Amino acid sequence: MRAIVVRKFGATPELIDMPVPEVGPGTVRVQLEAAGVNPFDAKLADGILDGKLPHDFPMILGVDGAGTIASVGPGVNRFAVGDRVVGKFLGSPVGHGSFAEFAVIPENGTLVHIPEGVPTVTAAALPIAGITAQDLVDATGIEPGQTVLIVGATGGVGSFLVQLANIAGAHVIATARGTVADQMTRLGAAETVDYTSGPIREQVAAAHPDGIDVLFDLVSPPEVLAELTGLVRDGGTVYSTILAADEAALQARGLRGGNIESKGGASELARLLDRVAEGDVVVPIDATVPLADGPAVIGAPGARGKTVLAI
Ligand SMILES: NC(=O)c1ccc[n+]([C@@H]2O[C@H](COP(=O)([O-])OP(=O)(O)OC[C@H]3O[C@@H](n4cnc5c(N)ncnc54)[C@H](OP(=O)(O)O)[C@@H]3O)[C@@H](O)[C@H]2O)c1
Structure with missing residues (x-):
């Protein structure tokens, strides 16, 4: 073969x-x-x-x-x-x-x-991207109305995460180059941030001076993630999919989350497939x-x- x-x-x-x-x-x-x-x-x-x-x-x-x-x-x-x-x-x-x-x-x-x-x-x-997005949403327990920033939103994990966070009732901010902003909006992002036109932290802080509730970061190295973490309100949640989170520093600031290793299996995959079959997730x-x-x-x-x- x-x-x-x-x-x-x-x-x-x-x-x-x-x-x-x-x-x-x-x-x-x-x-x-x-x-x-x-x-x-x-x-x-x-x-x-x-x-x-x-x-x-x-x-x-x-x-x-x-x-x-x-x-x-x-x-x-x-x-x-x-x-x-x-x-x-x-x-x-x-x-x-x-x-x-x-x-x-x-x-x-x-x-x-x-x-x-x-x-x-x-x-x-x-499987990998969808289950990881599902694991992130499940681990966070997003509440309706919470503000969720997704950094690296236009790839595999992000495309599912934008949809699942939106379904959970979040106000989703997705990073995207200008040319793909529309696609993020169609998937359920309430706002997009073009990370090529200026620092994400400054753009999000200007629009949300009181901070955000959840940061899902799929791409940033440790020093960038540490900076972006400054956007998250006390008691909020930060997850990295690339082992970039300093978990002790998050705890010290009273933030939940850390580095996630996707462990979801058949039941998460079956749940996602049902949502796709029903037309809720594309x-x-x-x-x-x-x-x-x-x-x-x-x-x-x-x-x-x-x-x-x-x-
Ligand atoms: N821990 C786990 O269990 C787990 C599970 C799944 C995935 N992962 C990891 O998570 C990462 C993301 O996975 P994926 O499948 O979503 O990857 P992907 O499909 O390659 O998507 C990555 C996306 O990030 C965007 N991006 C790159 N640099 C960026 C920046 N500085 N700011 C904002 N966006 C940026 C890219 O868009 P542009 O082209 O516009 O830059 C691309 O759309 C990978 O490293 C993967 O290995 C970990």
């Missing part, structure tokens, strides 16, 4: 032929139709889990994937051949991901049925590219919503 791999940590991803994986007890083999691309794919290729989990090489990349169950192993009872499914294809050993024609996953992993009416390509864009897919072009988009900057590989 065709698969996108790296042969060692830090190598350039390439499309090669790999053996079709075999099912074992409690696992299913999915024939993948689409796979969502995330910044995490490039981090995995560079060895972010080196020393934490074993890896197999050539390491097949890709975590988000959707397709059809092609075969089931002994003892599987939640899924049957032909079911349409979406999931997170990251296990131990690492290296058996979704950027391939087939992948094997435990039936009790992050794997759920795709509701009728949700296209497989749409579902493939949800999945903003910026580009769908063939598997063969995957190596060029893995780790590429400038995401607008999600990029999906068509397999």
Whole structure:
């Protein structure tokens, strides 16, 4: 089968032929139709889990994937051949991901049925980014009327986070270059801040002199995050998805939150899919590219919503 791999940590991803994986007890083999691309794919290729989990090489990349169950192993009872499914294809050993024609996953992993009416390509864009956004909203417990600033709002996580925070009743301020401000407004942002036209802190402070309640930051390094934290009222919440938060400093200021590591699984994914099926959440897919072009988009900057590989 065709698969996108790296042969060692830090190598350039390439499309090669790999053996079709075999099912074992409690696992299913999915024939993948689409796979969502995330910044995490490039981090995995560079060895972010080196020393934490074993890896197999050539390491097949890709975590988000959707397709059809092609075969089931002994003892599987939640899924049957032909079911349409979406999931997170990251296990131990690492290296058996979704950027391939087939992948094997435990039936009790992050794997759920795709509701009728949700296209497989749409579902493939949800797992990492959607679940992370859901985890952030759940961990914060946003109350209606609260002011929420999302820094890095135009990418994968941000596009879902703007929608989920808006659904929770927040007044959402989204960072966006001028050319994508409209897209953020359509997703539910009440205000946008163009981070290329001046410091975010000054722009938000001018519009909200009494401060904001929640800061979700998906991109800022520690020193920038520390500055932006000055916008948050006492008792508010600050989360970083890139380990940029100084948790002791947040606590000392009486702020909640910290560095989040998304732990959501099948139940969060199923909840999101229901919202997509009902039309409450849209999945903003910026580009769908063939598997063969995957190596060029893995780790590429400038995401607008999600990029999906068509397999
Ligand atoms: N901790 C966890 O469990 C977890 C889970 C998921 C993701 N993450 C991490 O969270 C980060 C975001 O993920 P993602 O999937 O949303 O990434 P993404 O799709 O690449 O989006 C990042 C967005 O941030 C914007 N951006 C870049 N620099 C900015 C700045 N200085 N100010 C404002 N916006 C800026 C980019 O827009 P422009 O092109 O306009 O710059 C892009 O739209 C990644 O580092 C990812 O690995 C962590």
